[in-house]
Amino acid sequence: MDYDFTEDQAAILGGLEQLIGSLNIEPPKDAVFSAYSQPLDDELTAGGYLDITSQEGFGLLDGALIVEQLAQLPVSVEAATSVLIAPVFLEDTTRRPVAILAGALTKPARFLPMAKTLLADIGDDLLRIEIPEGAVEEVATLFAYPYGRLKNPENLPRVSLGSAQLPTFRRRWRIAIAVESSGLMQSALNLVLEHVKTRQQFGRPIGSFQAIQHRLVMAAELGQAVRWLGLRAAWSDSESDAAIAATFAQDAIPRFCTDLHQFCGAMGLTLEFPLHHWTYRLRALLGELGGSSAQAIAAADATWGQK
Amino acid sequence: MMPEMMPEMMDESPDDFRARARRWLRDNVPTEHPPVDGPESRAYALAWQQRQFAGGWAGLTWPRAYGGRELPVLQQIAWFEEYARAHAPSTHNALFVGMNHAGPTLIACGSDEQKAFHLPKIMQGDVIWCQGFSEPNSGSDLASLRTRGEVQGDELVINGQKIWSSYADIADYQELLIRTDPASSRHHGLSWVICPMDAPGITVRPIKTMAGPAKFAEVFYDNVRIPLANIVGGLNNGWKTAMATLSFERGTASLALQISLSQRVEELIAACDDVALGETLMDLRADAAALRAMSYQFAIKSESGPVGSEGSMIRLYFAELAQRVARVAIDIFGIAAPEVLAVHGLGYDYFDAYSETIAGGTAEIQRNIIAERVLGLPRGSR
Structure with a gap:
């Protein structure tokens, strides 16, 4: 097993880091509802980062590394679907951003306000819907991603991709949940580690208290576990690995977020402290595709077959 | 003013008490959602408290001498059970401090004058209280607080800063913990003071929480003058009073x-x-x-x-x-x-x-x- 980046992977991630650095992205001020970065999306598209999995010599794992790095930013961009899911189902991959949803077409979905395509798991079919201008109404939320809802889904032309495509769609979605969660968790943890090193109470940094150290160590363990399970799932692209990775991520997020906010005290509960830029999104991912119990059932199905 | 319709609840059977509470809540619980911050949340909270007081449902366990009903806590519990069942507005609102720890602290540690002046106002829904304990560098380590009050004649002159004071922007009074003995350290030399929020020299900066509303606030005190008569529990004895507050909280x-x-x-x-x-x-x-x-x-x-x-x-x-x-x-x-x-x-x-x-x-x-x-x-x- 080789856990080091290949030369190509290191070069891509280095290039991505440079690109991000050139945009000078700061945590948005007072961005309660959504912090979507169109300039970042434009640069990623121009740089070919979002169709990496279609390029010669690159695969899903390389795409996962990109998605993970982008998730570390304090702003959101529609990358996980474009990189990890859409290439399987879109004839024209330039018709992005791509939104995904499971259930009724009237449900809100992440990135729908700017999406050009929607992939919808309606239970017995996977639909591809091209989104015309004006077809979406925005939905205000606290989950940092832009959410929207189709105004009149029955009027939109759709392509049936067939129920046989659903396992792949769901598998890739689970990989995306784990990988994106990993990036969000890394940034959130780093922010809190800095805070507990500098915030003093009782005459010493609060990070020197054992009770806090122990729980932050456990948070770091959760973050590492989510990371490696997600990357493994991207590497194998297997049903079982994907379901296990998503189950673990969605189980870990509540414990992780609770501890991180706890150790930032009241300051961490305000919009003046940037932690929410990552934890809002983690909360959204925690509930995707039915939540951890649904992923655990999928993992059991992958092991024993559907009963 | 005592509420109208005050039957002798002590003589009422528990079942009758509960049934009466249920009927009253059915007819009186507001149908509109409470505003989450700002003057609208103040108006809503006060109006709801006034309605409960008028119905005889405020201060159920508070002393009769100050307008309360002095009922056994079991009746308080029955009221809260019916209150929850009726989806009445959450008690975690702008009235929370006044009803649940400032008021009880005054009952436990206040002078007769302080009780007579403040308790009816809290119960009747005339005033909002907020808390002024935490400071930017004194959160968990409350005893390290630095906001100071200097005794000048029959007044305290207060300078410093408090934070995380929920609803301070719409409050009338604050339970304020300050250092009144400059030579003291830690939990010695503190005083618990009733601070009128309209006193000259007070500036309030609301802080938005990650859940959306501007519920928290930072409060700055610049030579704020407060009568010594507003100290609760004695000068330099504030830690004991604060512990009473926290025991209620x-x-x-x-x-x-x-x-x-x-x-x-x-x-x-x-x-x-x-x-x-x-x-x-x-x-x-x-x-x-x-x-x-x-x-x-x-x-x-x-x-x-x-x-x-x-x-x-x-x-x-x-x-x-x-x-x-x-x-x-x-x-x-x-x-x-x-x-x-x-x-x-x-x-x-x-x-x-x-x-x-x-x-x-x-x-x-x-x-x-x-x-x-x-x-x-x-x-x-x-």
Whole structure:
């Protein structure tokens, strides 16, 4: 097993880091509802980062590394679907951003306000819907991603991709949940580690208290576990690995977020402290595709077959 | 003014009392949602308190001498149970400090003049109170606070800064903890002062929480003059008074919220048709039942006098359960449900619930208190 980046992977991630650095992205001020970065999306598209999995010599794992790095930013961009899911189902991959949803077409979905395509798991079919201008109404939320809802889904032309495509769609979605969660968790943890090193109470940094150290160590363990399970799932692209990775991520997020906010005290509960830029999104991912119990059932199905 | 229609509740059977509470709540609970911050939230909270007072339902356990009903705590519990069942406005609103720890602190430690002036105003819904304990560098380490009050004649001249003072921007009074002996350190030389929020020299800066509203505030004091008569519990004796406040905040203050949490769990169970969540929900039901048992036992015991630090155990149990309930509520409806995405829906509750293990002493501080004062374990280094 080789856990080091290949030369190509290191070069891509280095290039991505440079690109991000050139945009000078700061945590948005007072961005309660959504912090979507169109300039970042434009640069990623121009740089070919979002169709990496279609390029010669690159695969899903390389795409996962990109998605993970982008998730570390304090702003959101529609990358996980474009990189990890859409290439399987879109004839024209330039018709992005791509939104995904499971259930009724009237449900809100992440990135729908700017999406050009929607992939919808309606239970017995996977639909591809091209989104015309004006077809979406925005939905205000606290989950940092832009959410929207189709105004009149029955009027939109759709392509049936067939129920046989659903396992792949769901598998890739689970990989995306784990990988994106990993990036969000890394940034959130780093922010809190800095805070507990500098915030003093009782005459010493609060990070020197054992009770806090122990729980932050456990948070770091959760973050590492989510990371490696997600990357493994991207590497194998297997049903079982994907379901296990998503189950673990969605189980870990509540414990992780609770501890991180706890150790930032009241300051961490305000919009003046940037932690929410990552934890809002983690909360959204925690509930995707039915939540951890649904992923655990999928993992059991992958092991024993559907009963 | 005493409320109209005051039957002798002491003579009423528990069933009759409960039935009367249920009828009154059915006819009087506001149908519109409470505003979450600003002057609208003040007006709403005061109007609701005034309506409860007029109906004879405010200050059920408070002394008769100051307009209360002086009823047994069991009737208070029955009222809160009916209150939760009726989906009445959460008691975790702008009135919370006045009704649940400033008022009780005045009852326990205030002078007769202070009680006579302030308690009726709180009960009747005339005023909002806020808390002024924490400072930017004195959160968990409250005894390190630096806001000072200098005695000049019959006044205190106050300078400094407080933070996390919920609803300070709409409050009339503040329970303010300051250092009045400049030579003192730690918990010595402090005073607990009634601070009128319209005193010259006070500046309030609201702070938005991650759940949306501007519920917190920072308060600055620039040569604020307050009469010495506003000190509660004696000059330089403020730590003792503050501990009384915190014992209420960590003890019986959350009784209504604890009861409504149990009700919430039952509502989630009724709303859920996902068998995969069955085990989680039954765990919540067991936890909620345990919480109620502990809360009721503690509340009844509190009637006979101060109970000590056991309240921290219940406060902590409640805080962590409230966070889990908020989490599971989203799992039941799904992340994209209107109930969740709405700006003041279940997503709001989820982020708001993070404060439960921070406000009134963090979970870590509560655990230290429980370990040392309830379990009798040796004190660790701070």
